Amino acid sequence: MPYIGQLAVFSNREDWQFSPADMYDDDSGEAIDLTGATISYGIYEDAGCSGRQVLTGKSGDGTILLVESTVFQITIPRVSVTGLCSGTYSMGITVENAGITTSLFAGDIAVIEGNVPV
16 A cells, blocks of 8 residues: 655755655565665656656666665756646656565645746
8 A cells, every 4th residue: 555645845946855755564564675676756747647747767767766775765856847837746656576566655746936047
């Protein structure tokens, strides 16, 4: 079951950097080793299936970093978000590990106008 909610508010004139959550095994309670996992995210203009994808990233593209074997960080550079208008966007994060894809997060991300030159 993914975490459902809203991530922090970000400006469209700053780098976005966050660690969404740790993943734990439901049975053992142990943190899941993400070494070799493929982590992906997508940000969409509108909710639902008809939403236009505005940003996407995955392991290996430089936006997702494994900071420990059980913790990852997403960094989206300012240059990627300056074209976004203020508003609420839909976001999803999945983790594929050992052949199983799990939805880690499904929810909203709010973008505010940074009001500084690009």
